[in-house]
Amino acid sequence: MHREHDDPRTLRRSGGDSATPVPADLAASPFRVDRDRVASSPFFARLGGVTQVVSSAGSGLLVHNRLTHSLKVAQAARAIAERLGSRPELVGVLDKLGGCDPDVVEAASLAHDLGHPPFGHLGEQVLDRLARHRFGLSDGFEGNAQSFRIVTTTDVRGPAALGLDLTVAVRAAMLKYPWTRLSYPQPHPRELAAPPRGAAEPPDAPGTGSAKFSAYVTELDDLTQAREFYAGRLEPWQQTVEASVMDTADDIAYAIHDLEDFHRVGVLQHATVSAELNTWLDHAIELASLSAVDLAAQARRPGRSLEALRRRLHAKDSWAVDDDAFAQAVAKVRAELVDGLLSVPFDGSVEAEQAVAAFSARWTRRLVDSVGVVEEPTTRSGHVVLAVRQWHEVQVLKFVHRRFVLLRPDLALHQRGQARLLTALVEALEQWVTDRHEADRLPRRLHDLVELAGAEYASLARTDPAALVGATGETPSGPDAVQGLARGRAVVDFIASLTDNQAAALLDALSGRTGQLWTDAFVL
Template sequence: MTKDDGHRPEHELVRLTSGDPRRHARLVVPRHARGAQDTRSEARRDRDRILYSVAWRRLGGVTQVVTPFEDMALMHNRLTHSEKVAQVARSIAERLLHDKPARELVVRLGGIDADVVEAAALAHDLGHPPFGHIGEITLDKVARGLLRLPDGFEGNAQTFRTVLLGETRSNDYHGLNLTCATLVAIAKYPWQRDPTLKDDHRAKLRNDANYRRRWRKFSVYRSEKDDFDKAREFIADIEGFLPDTQSLEASIMDVADDITYAIHDLEDFYLAGILDVRAVLDELRLDEDDGLLRKLRDRLGIDYPDYFSEDLFAKAVKVVKEELKASFSAKNDGGVQTVGRARSAGSKLIGKYINSVEISDDVFWTHGPYIALDAEAWHEVQLLKEVTKNFVIKRPDIALLQRGQQRILRELVKYLLRWKNSNADFKRLPRRLRDEITTYAPSGGNTNRCILDYLCTLTDGQCYALYYKLSGSRPAASPMDLFL
């Protein structure tokens, strides 16, 4: 026997999972014949299926936060963002599995498979629509209004629907036919959306943490709830896991997504000249009665009353300001030293936060995960995410572009809905949309959701092209455009 020094080879790390066979089950087709030379685990096969999917390749043309233009510095799209989430997530998983005390908790709480973590991180944005976050907001409004879909639209729920039903990989089954462990790990918000309250909806959204949590974000539509519950059966028997608790692998993916969004987008926007760090530093003042920090502090206090700390928040403000001053405050002149300083700072922060992720024998906050950033790092990441939200997404010049993108999505839904409901012209609908409607109709579901499914197969550029054709404002740019 050899002494356990806390380090194990990769092939042993990925085996540190629950022996429950339900983790490795596939909901659609239980097992597939594989060649004798295929030595991959079921989780590694999941990862490869995602990488070979059309839905994955599409992400290269989908906005992450801000739609980039040719004369701007290269910025992340959904694909490059997902690649980095996968790298950060796998690093977190392997670090936890190398730590002996953490491994003991991992085993008790159901296990971690590093391949499942990576697969879920690669897949977590597959259902997100064109035009980034503004696309999500717009499609949710038209879904609950014009399309009469009670649970609206949400990118995470659309992702689950995409991997379960939407991607055509074989004529023998729908979707990617992933294992239950990977399906569950994709679900950052393992619940359905609460029905909208007619009378006090706005008040509840402002003040009720549980209502905010279950209405704003969710990972499953009603139409896929039975499959979702079946996938989560292996978690139900683990002591301490409630219906709303993420799997360990989902928690790792979730925290990796936060770290990546907080750091890589900050780098992007600074180097693209979009983020004015000096303006950020002026805003980060704790004495402001109605500034960014007050609003963020109030929101975190409502949503995380048993994890948020006023003292740690004030400390996080100092840490973030010092980091911004040291690495991002100088005007970006495109020089090698400026770029190098920013990239080095980003790398250092990524490493810091990866090493700040912990596993606990109890959830970190009510309805929360068993794996999360430690309290100090968590407050810093929340603040960094808010910087991107307030100083990039809400910029007036970005708003001009986004309002145009909102209009395109709203008009496309109207055009496609009228065309779908036209008996005389239904057969000339885009083939993918028509096929999904005819497949979905026998189940008795609302086929209007198929319009959203179709739009979520398009890149930003394809969305523009489809709008130009349907509005008659521009002909197809090439013969291939006709096949949208």
């Protein structure tokens, strides 16, 4: 009879027997244990204070933060996994590819955003720049890699006070981009003719490695152990099926819930969205005939941005894009979003709340129900995919969010202030960490992180010094240089574990802008 502890997917980093949970665990299933460990983590709780796109303060019943986003991703991911598992024709395929367990995808979905720093993606970009250029850390900062570092290394609530000691399957399912920035695996996926999503280098930063990746060099052992079971089943750069489910659910949640939020706070305006979609639908042939130069010159006129999206999809995802499906998707979004949800301004009434809820539920079910499995996908796709029509609809929904929310000057103004705040906080904490006269009064958490990173980088300097080559192309030499890397990683780890309010309050205190000696915004 098959026993759970014979299943290699249930192995933990510690080598412990997953079939015999430690006393603190309540569940019997190892994957449910993982789900509970993530949900009980203080890193998970802090997501309630981390921005998704804008702060939820003063915006009515709900604007999504990273916590509510993670819960909705987990909800959609579990539903997808259960639907796929109930289809008899997929049972053999899923088993051949390594499995698709609803508990695994739920645990990975809850954990996927643990590493998001204060102020969301803006914070991610700022910390990456500072990590690489100020501290010389070769793999900088990346939210997915930080999530993996938390569950394997910096979270202390696990049985051994070193990460959460999750199973192979759940750790592998967290690896949306199963490679490091520069060096693993070899050949590196950024060198493929058609690199997987996220693996290519940013066009404005050649030589820096992949734009997205799911593990730092310090967690390479955890990545390779988590992926060992899938060798021979998947290419080294391919997501597991469970990671692909999580990734798809993340796309669904992002496409729908951010639109809800900005309708709720009055940012997403009916007239401008309507003009963009209707102009493209009425003049699609004419817009398709414009040269690239003319299209760019007319970028601010309605319909042009949507035409630019259609061309970008052809350039990047020619395997999936279809002009008829694209046109149908634009018409569908116009009918449901423009003529439906946005046609009546949100006023906080019962009717308005029900309209938002109905829009969200209808779209979530439509997209979740359309998910299928491809046994041999293109390098640009995982094994779990949306149907052609729904894939195009998600691209159009995400376009509306980007075009009419993310590119707004007032949001940019707000985010530039957040970027300055994080930059100043990094500088202030670096000064504190390097002040030998204040070494005894360093926050204990930051002190512990410096010690942890010091051991990691000293080990890498002995065993794999090439992994420490920074933005200058030079290998750090000597204990001072290695300790400098450790201090930089510790400062980044510390700041990435703060909420938005904690980051602001900590900088106020470090800048002498507050007379309050004790604050509940942070604990030192």
